[in-house]
Amino acid sequence: MDIEAARETILTTLKKKSKSKSKFYLKDFYKMIPDEKPRAVKNVVNKMVQDELLEYWSSGSTTLIGLKGMGKQAHAEDED
Amino acid sequence: MAKHETPLLDQLESGPWPSFVSDLKQEAEARAKNERNIEYQIPVDAVDDLLGVLELSFKHGRTHWKHGGIVGVFGYGGGVIGRYCDQPDNFPGVAHFHTMRVNHPAGKYYTTEYLKQLCDLWDFRGSGITNMHGSTGDIIFLGTTTPQLEEIFYELTHNLNQDLGGSGSNLRTPSDCIGSSRCEWACFDTQAICHFMTKEFQDELHRPAFPYKFKFKFDGCPNCCVASIARADISFIGTWRDDIRIDQDAVQGYIAGDYPPNGGAHADGNWGAFDINKEVVNICPTGCMSMQDGKLEIDNKECTRCMHCINVMPRALRPGTDTGLSMLVGAKAPILDGAQMGSLLVPFVEVNPDNDYEAIIEVIEALWDWWMEEGKNRERLGELIKRQGFQKMLDMTGIKPMPQHVQEPRTNPYIFWKEDEVPGGFNADITEFRKHHLR
Incomplete structure (x- = not known):
């Protein structure tokens, strides 16, 4: 897998959808890189969180992932 | 003097049992007095405000906590x-009140010194309120603010030799019974495998990897003290392949009343003399026990490892010596679909630390590959098994169907032949067939 291309695809897709949706299930990322195995996509996504391009949101039971700083919560809770 | 009036919570203290409300009040008072001169890093009145917001929730009949973060x-x-609290102006002490899950040690063994260190850390940087332990098994630290998180994490990992546990769509903190450290029935070393799996799957434990939560639990014997069969996506339950060991002299000792049944656990009631037929033989769920000429006989091939006879007469009966574990899959609590108990997938597998539990890990990874590919968002493994079928799971794990997979023979068979498994496929010549088999 071309990791750079995969990261770019993820960022472009998330930015495109950012008006209607700010948080995504991990499974949504599998669809963005359909030729790769889920495990490989998961590793790319988690690395992007470490690189502070994406961020996790957790309810405690489920985790969602979005572009860092997107959505209402960071600002509403003074976490930005 | 309490910061908030809490008449509804006070009522909860009136019952005969210890109350968490009393505990919270005690902690609120201790924080206010601060006899140890702790430099509290979160508001000193956090626990007062926690009581206040809980009282308000009781009054309104709805929560005042926001969801996640x-x-x-x-x-x-x-x-x-x-x-986060949705009434930050009224209850500033709990405006930010994050939970931390800390990986408990295998078997939940602590020294008192270590527990003191944990509590000191949490008094200093958190609310002082803990939940020992959460339902997954973790040490739960309840209530701190965002700037404290990294500080606590540093302290835990560098000075207390401990890590955070799992939450969200991660592998959850594996948990186990005390195993062979204290229990003669343990069929494998639960702590060794729990510790190994925790380390082996660090990435899955700390970063989201799955459609939803995933739990491992290790029970050393079928008594299932950590209830893995009811709540773990994969339960690992100790079992044995050979015969239950019988000491016939000890059986006679129980019959004669020399030994109290159940290790004396029911000795406080007047249950009368021990009756081996009434209390053991006749209530064996598979009817595989009998008394013949005063000797206890067990038809071991019929035994389903319910443990009842062993629990009642521990001096006389012991698990066999050819031990390993069974893997059951799909148990869950009723969040989306109904609650499910685990279904038996692997009746017996060796527990071999020398090859890094190779045979067990192979099954785990095959299940994960299937679930990661096919599981819907927020769908537990048990729900996927229900939706796509047990047979599909067997295909994906490469495990052949076997009699132990069938709960009730001849009632609802779910193992079907596929066309390529049938000689000649499904397009048999009916005329040719009828030549030999009349209608």
Whole structure:
């Protein structure tokens, strides 16, 4: 897998959808890189969180992932 | 003098049992007095405000906590759960009140010194309120603010030799019974495998990897003290392949009343003399026990490892010596679909630390590959098994169907032949067939 291309695809897709949706299930990322195995996509996504391009949101039971700083919560809770 | 009036909570203290309300009041008072001169890093009245917001929730009949958050420690996608109060002006002490899940030691063994260190850390940087332990098994630290998270994480990992646990769509903190450290029935070393799996699957434990939560639990014997069969996506339950060991002299000792049944656990009631037929033989669920010429006989091939006879007469009966574990899959609590108990997938597998539990890990990874590919968002493994079928799971794991997979023979068979498994396929010549088989 071309990791750079995969990261770019993820960022472009998330930015495109950012008006209607700010948080995504991990499974949504599998669809963005359909030729790769889920495990490989998961590793790319988690690395992007470490690189502070994406961020996790957790309810405690489920985790969602979005572009860092997107959505209402960071600002509403003074976490930005 | 309490900060908030709490008449509804006070009522909860009136029952005969210890009350968490009393505990919270005690902690609120201790924080206010601060006899140890702790430099509290979160508001000193956090516990007062916690009582206040809980009282308000009782009054309104709805929660005043918001749902989830983006907080965590760097590089981890689990272990911290953002919690915020939706009445921050009235209860500023709990405006930010995050939960931290800390990986408990295998078997939940602590020294008192270690527990003191944990409590000191949490008094200093958190609310002082803990939940020992959460339902997954973790040490739960309830209530701190965002700036404290990295500090606590540093202290835990560098000075207390401990890590955060799992939350969100991660592997959850594996948990186990005390195993062979204290229990003669343990069929494998639960602590060794629990510790190994925790280390082996660090990435899955700390970063989201799955459609939803995933739990491992290790029970050393079928008594299932950590209830893995009811709540773990994969339960590992100790079992044996050979015969239950019988000491016939000890059986006679129980019959004669020399030994109290159940290790004396029911000795406080007047249950009369021990009756081996009434209390053991006749209530064996598979009817595989009998008394013949005064000797206890067990038809071991019919035994389903219910443990009842062994529990009642521990001096006389012991698990066999050819031990390993059974893997059951799909148990869950009723969040989306109904609650499910685990279904038996692997009746017996060796527990071999020398090859890094190779045979067990092979099954785990095959199940994960299937679930990661096919599981819907927020669908547990048990729900996927229900939706796509047990047979599909067998295909995906490469495990052949076997009699132990069938709960009730001849009632609802779910193992079907596929066309390529049938000689000649499904397009048999009916005329040719009828030549030999009349209608």
